[in-house]
Amino acid sequence: MRVVVLLAMIAVVSAALNATEANNKTEAPHIAMVRSNKCHIYDPEQCHKCAKNGVEDCVKCMMEEENCCLLPHKSIDWKTKKSREYCSQWLKKK
CATH class of the missing domain: 1.20.5 (Single alpha-helices involved in coiled-coils or other helix-helix interfaces)
Structure with missing residues (x-):
């Protein structure tokens, strides 16, 4: 039993x-x-300020959580890829 x-x-x-x-x-x-209560919305378009000193610095800036550029639950690879896409696009326009 x-x-x-x-x-x-x-x-x-x-x-x-x-x-x-x-x-x-x-x-x-x-x-x-x-x-991450600080970020009410995640929008890569609000991160144009990151596009100053080249792609690598721009990617680092976009990956910082306090900048609210990218969704926090996505993978590092996804964030890096998206950051490079946006940064390359913004830096070409300058």
Whole structure:
């Protein structure tokens, strides 16, 4: 009888952990946005100020979270690619 109760308790704990894990995966972007309360909107177009001293400096500027240029939950590769696209476009116009 004790073994059955123990197995039932393990099953309940395991199910709860799996549910929490699934919930964390689906809420990750939302949590990232809430944590950075300073940025109410993320818009690369507002970051023209970053296009001053070349593409590399522009990319670094856009990647800084306090500038609110890029979505915080996106991957570093995505952010780098988008930053380069915008910076190259802006620096060509100058």
